[in-house]
Amino acid sequence: MAEGDQLQDLLQFLTLETRLDVLSVALHHVLGLTGSVDGIRLFKSDKRYLEAIFTLTRHPQESVATDSYLALVNLSTDVAMAKIITFDYDLVSDFVQYVLKSDSVYADFVCGILSNITRDEHCCEKVLEEIEKSESGLSEVVEVICKDKFNPKNKLHYLGQLLSNLTQLPQARRFILDKERCVVQRLLAFTEYEGSVIRRGGIIGTLKNCCFETAYHLWLLSDEVDILPRLLLPLAGPEELSEEDMDGMPEDLQFLEDDKQREPDPAIRKMLIGAIFQLCATKEGRKIVKDKRAYVILRELDKQETDPEVSSVCHKLISLLISDEPEEGMENLNEVEIPEDVQRELTQADEEEKSNQIKKE
Template identity: 65%
Template sequence: RAPLHYLGPLLSNLSQQPGARAFLLDPGRCVVQRLLPLTQYSDSSVRRGGVVGTLRNCCFEHRHHEWLLGPEVDILPFLLLPLAGPEDFSEEEMDRLPVDLQYLPPDKQREPDADIRKMLIEAIMLLTATAPGRRQVRDQGAYLILRELHSWEPEPDVQVACEKLIQVLIGDEPESGMENLLEVQVPEDVERRLQQLDQLEQEQKDLRPEPHVEGALPT
């Protein structure tokens, strides 16, 4: 009779391994498709966070992005819906959104857990690593949801993650030979600077009081 919510974090931890991701992303098993509805599982932030962490880890496999974004899986609406609020878009903007994100009710609530919101953003960011992925994410109106999220977001580190994703969506395309952002070699001095910025961001986060949550989220 146990609810088994912690299978979510366990699966997230396993999906850090390439072999586990290969199992999860096997089109014949339909594992990812069964996980997608759990991004809206309201009874447990532990299960919800574990599933989102699993999906994010699977998005590191850029060879599967076309399949994940295509009609067989259609992952993007499931990642965007928890980030959406009750915004009233214009008719033109509404037509750009996937059907599941159109005309949301006035009581629509965003994902309440900041860590889960950040993982959702990170998953979408990974899907924009390739030129076809960026094109599909743009075409499905992700910018509109992220624009409103950025205006609403109270957590600085989540807001920064949102800003980075927005910059990818509205910025110029990388030059020839650098279209796949997961395969770009970062110069050592730039990498050191990015590591310093990440460390500073983590130190600022550590100084803030920890909110009370239902359970530990996966790393």
């Protein structure tokens, strides 16, 4: 039987009134379809199936509601489906409010949906708009992220990825970097968070995105925030350094324990290096990063690094730190006009990084 015919036959059983054993079998088949490209294409062809799944998330039987949410998580990985979920139904506000309630049973699944749909910039704008409509706005999202056991039944790790996606947008970055709110300082603690690679990676992605705001670099590098040691510490290993190497280095990076472990995830190591690279965009920023001996940590990382992509970005940053300063008028690297062929390469590399992260999740 063709998948389209199979889905058509299943629709009649996807109701709250269907006998539980029959519904469970039908939903199991639906869940399988949402995990394939061809299956997702079928769901895009007729919204009745999507609407049936929305309805079944309210089913009193936990297994049915769980499979329904899982189906939505799968469907939301597709950009076209993400846009349908975001713009064709008035659900985003409900999703946001749901994950911010401490007693929500299926909050992790809804976090996954929000994380998926906000990969698209237009969907991301819609989600941020709905978040900002609430009295607390992004403040509440940050509060929940910073509380490990906010919801006893859910871990909410994908809120970190959601925040990272939201900081694609300038207004979200400005909130994180508001000097009166002390938000970025709270997030720094998560660069070595061991509870979840997803939450840790999401927060580090958030910090990296914020580092694109050149106007805040000196503040981020100042004692008021002191972001550099928090970015370098996960990249540091147990190697014994000489006094000359440590001269000027932040105290947190000196005399590390013999069992000090580097960040195990290569995608996160790459993000950390990328964040530091951004902080070197201006002459003033480069001087601070150089004076604090970031080169030494990166040099030791490079000796041990086995991932070719991480090695590549590490080499580029090391080259920047040990090279002579650009000629006058070219000191701000973010304002230098990039040749079209180089811009294409950078765009392609960024898209490949995002694609790898999606596959990993």
